[in-house]
Amino acid sequence: MxxxxxxxxxxxxxxxxxxxxxxxxxxxxxxxxxxxxxxxxxxxxxxxxxxxHMRISATQRLQLMFDGSTWIDVALPEVAPDPLKFRDSKRYIDRLKDARTQTGLQDAFKIGYGRVEDMPMTIAVQDLGFITGSLGTAAGEAFIKGAETAVEKQTPYVVFTASGGARMQEGILSLMQMPRTTIAVRRLRDAKLPYIVVLTNPTTGGVTASYAMLGDVHLAEPGALIGFAGPRVIEQTIREKLPDGFQRSEYLKDHGMVDMVVHRHDLKPIIARLSRLFMKAPAPAVTAPVTTEVAAAAE
Structure with missing residues (x-):
């Protein structure tokens, strides 16, 4: 050279x-x-x-939903970070630290209180980027805190689900969040407040088996994977080929598990209109143009 x-x-x-x-x-x-x-x-x-529909973070979701992309963050309860001192190929406490650094969140939920088309609302969003949005003790406490905030503020409670299921690193403690969140939903019903669930891609495992399927109304984004076990596991178990589109939001709507499949552009006006109907609130002075699907949601 x-x-x-x-x-x-x-x-x-x-x-x-x-x-x-x-x-x-x-x-x-x-x-x-x-x-x-x-x-x-x-x-x-x-x-x-x-x-x-691409996957988006919890912060991006709240920005799309709240008026002016502004809201008040709901402070979430602190829990023991690693109750079982779990370790696989990596220590669980280290996985939590990495996830918090990457997402800027304390755990899989982010909850905000604000206005959606001038309607007061409490919104909880699961972030798939935080250990696949899995349900552990911190996420369970966050969901319950969101429900308590909705009861305190007398607002609808809207939850955007995105999860791979229960968090294996917390064992039985993660499974205990399923009945605990179910009780929180019951308290919303007792307070006569609407509970609206938006199923996004993917919503699976223990989350589907609990609060994701307990809403007064179930909306879903197009093409979202929704189910308990994954399609590959089901095929291996029953040894049969599943139908095309099985466990996708459109398939679930056709079979009565989802009320509406809603494009992301229409989610905000539909949720606002449904909330006004449930809360018997007057329509806003100025309404944004809506699509045919949005109009149908009010009928």
Whole structure:
């Protein structure tokens, strides 16, 4: 090697190197279509053309729902971080630290209180980025705190589910959250407050077996995977091929498990209108244009 190849060429490469962000383009998982990142973001993280609903964080969800993207964070109860001192390939306490660093959340739930089309509302969102949105003691306490806040503020309680199920690192303690959250839903009913569930991709395991299927109304985003066990496990168990679209939101709507499959653009007006109907609240002075599905929700 001589000085031309060792010195001159690297400097020339550096001079003409163009920095390109890694997330400049997004590839649609359904069609393979490549879309400009800003276009997807402007479309509420829905791929234009294919209408594939991408997964979004809890903070992004609250920004889309609350008026002016502003709300008051509900402080969540503190729990013992690693009650069983669990360890697999990695210590559970270290997994929690990593998840908190990556998401900025204390656990899988983020809860806000604010207004949706001028309607006071308490909204809880599961973040799939936090250990697949799994249900543990902290998430169970957060869900209950959200229900208590709704009762205290006398607002509807809206929950966006996204979870892989119960958190294995907490064993029986995670399974105990299923009856505890069910009791919290019962308290909402006793207070005559609406409980609206929005099922997003994916909603599985113990979450589906508890509060995700106890709503007064069940909405779902298009194409969301919703079920207890995954389709592959079911096929291996019954040794039969499952129907096309099995456990997807559209399939569940056709079979009576979901009330409506709603595009992300329409979720806010539909939830606001349903809440006003349940709470017998007057319509806002100025209403935003709504689609046919939104109008049908009020009938």
């Amino acid at each position: 001589n000085w031309i190849s060792e010195v001159v060429r690297p400097k020339i490469k550096t001079l003409f190197k163009r920095e390109t962000p890694d997330n400049l383009w997004i590839k649609c998982p359904d069609t393979g279509q490549v879309v400009f990142h800003k276009d997807v973001e402007a479309n509420q993280w829905v791929i234009p053309g294919s209408n594939h």
